[in-house]
Amino acid sequence: MLNQSALAEICCTHVTNRYSEGSMKEAREYQKSPHYEVSDRCVWADLSLFCSELKNKAKCLDAFYKYQIVTPILGCGNIGMAIAKGIVFAKLVPAQNVTITRRSNESLERFEKENKEGLKATRDNVAAVKAASILILAVTPQTLNDLLESIKSEIRDDHLIISVISGAEISDIRKRIGNDKAEVIRAMPNTAIAFRESMTCLAAADGKSPGLQTSKQIFDSLGSTLVVSEDQMVPATALCACGIAFFLRAIRAAAQGGIEIGFHSEEAIKLAAQTAKGAAELLLSGDSHPEREVDRVTTPQGCTITGLNTMEHNGFSSAFIKGIVTSAEKAAVLYKAKKAKENAQE
Numbered sequence: 189m190l191n192q193s194a195l196a197e198i199c200c201t202h203v204t205n206r207y208s209e210g211s212m213k214e215a216r217e218y219q220k221s222p223h224y225e226v227s228d229r230c231v232w233a234d235l236s237l238f239c240s241e242l243k244n245k246a247k248c249l250d251a252f253y254k255y256q257i258v259t260p261i262l263g264c265g266n267i268g269m270a271i272a273k274g275i276v277f278a279k280l281v282p283a284q285n286v287t288i289t290r291r292s293n294e295s296l297e298r299f300e301k302e303n304k305e306g307l308k309a310t311r312d313n314v315a316a317v318k319a320a321s322i323l324i325l326a327v328t329p330q331t332l333n334d335l336l337e338s339i340k341s342e343i344r345d346d347h348l349i350i351s352v353i354s355g356a357e358i359s360d361i362r363k364r365i366g367n368d369k370a371e372v373i374r375a376m377p378n379t380a381i382a383f384r385e386s387m388t389c390l391a392a393a394d395g396k397s398p399g400l401q402t403s404k405q406i407f408d409s410l411g412s413t414l415v416v417s418e419d420q421m422v423p424a425t426a427l428c429a430c431g432i433a434f435f436l437r438a439i440r441a442a443a444q445g446g447i448e449i450g451f452h453s454e455e456a457i458k459l460a461a462q463t464a465k466g467a468a469e470l471l472l473s474g475d476s477h478p479e480r481e482v483d484r485v486t487t488p489q490g491c492t493i494t495g496l497n498t499m500e501h502n503g504f505s506s507a508f509i510k511g512i513v514t515s516a517e518k519a520a521v522l523y524k525a526k527k528a529k530e531n532a533q534e
C-alpha cells in the first residue's frame with residue numbers, strides 16, 4: 189500500500205503529463221490542505237473530476253475537523269467497527285474523537301487487543317453521549333429501546349442521531365427519547381464501509397432535514413449514497429447490507445470454479461475478486477449497463493456464452509433474484525414482528 193504522499197506524487201505527475209499548468213495549480217492548492225487526501229482512484233481520474241472530488245473532500249473534511257466532531261458509536265459490533273474504521277481511514281474525525289461503546293468488559297478487552305486505530309472505548313453510553321456531536325446508533329434492534337432509555341436525558345437539540353439499526357423507525361426513536369423534533373437520520377451501510385466502499389442508503393423524516401445533508405457528507409466520504417424514503421429502508425437492507433454477503437458468496441463460488449480449473453485458492457479468490465471489482469467499475473465509472481458489457485465479451489460460439497448459458501440453465505439469475513426478494517421479505521417480517529412485540533408491551 190502506498191502512503192499518501194507517494195500517491196499524491198503519482199497523481200500529480202499523471203495530471204501534469206496530461207493537463208495544463210493552470211489546472212495543476214488548482215490541484216496543488218488542494219494538495220496543500222492539511223486534510224488533503226488522495227485516493228489511488230484519482231490517478232486515473234479526469235482532472236475536472238479530480239479537482240471537484242478534492243474540493244468536496246476538502247470542504248467536508250475541513251468542516252469535521254474544524255468543529256472537532258466527536259462521534260460515539262453506541263453498541264459497536266461488526267458494522268459499528270466497520271464504520272469506525274471508515275471514519276478514521278477517511279480522516280473525517282481524528283481517531284481519539286471516535287468512542288466505541290460495548291456492553292461487556294470481555295468484548296471491550298477483545299476490542300482493545302485489536303485497536304490499531306487508537307479509538308476510545310467505554311461501557312458508559314451516557315458519558316459518550318454527553319461529549320458527542322454526532323451519535324451513531326449501532327446496537328442490535330433488540331437492545332435499542334434499553335439504550336435509548338438510558339441515554340434519553342442526555343440527548344440535546346444540537347445532537348445529530350444517525351441510526352444504522354434495521355427496522356427501527358425514526359418516529360419510534362423520537363418517541364423513545366421523548367423528542368419528536370430530534371434530528372434522527374437512518375443509514376443502511378454495508379461492511380465495505382471500512383474501506384470507504386459502502387453503498388449506503390439514507391432516509392430522513394423530512395427531505396429538507398439539515399441532518400440529512402450532514403449525513404450524506406459523512407457517508408459520501410465512506411462510499412456512495414442514495415437518499416431514499418424511509419419505507420425503502422427494508423429493500424435497501426436486502427440489496428445493500430445483506431447484498432454484500434450475496435456478492436461475496438458469488439465471488440467464493442467463482443473461486444471454487446477457479447480452483448477446479450487450476451488455480452491455488454488464494455490466487456483464485458484474488459482473480460475472482462478483482463474481476464468482480466472490474467465488472468462493478470464498468471458500471472459505476474463506465475456508466476454502462478450489465479448486458480451491454482456482457483455483449484462485449486460474448487464471442488459467437490465462444491466460451492463466455494457457453495459458461496453463461498450453463499449458469500442460466502442452472503438457475504443462476506433466478507437464484508440471485510429470489511435470494512434478494514426473500515431477503516427483503518424476511519427483513520419486512522422481522523420488522524413487523526418487532527413492531528407487534530413493542531405494541532403488545534405498551
Ligand SMILES: O=C(O)[C@@H]1CCC=N1
Nearest residue numbers: 354425426429430519
Ligand atoms: O442479516 C441481517 O439480518 C442483518 C441486516 C443487515 C445485515 N445484516
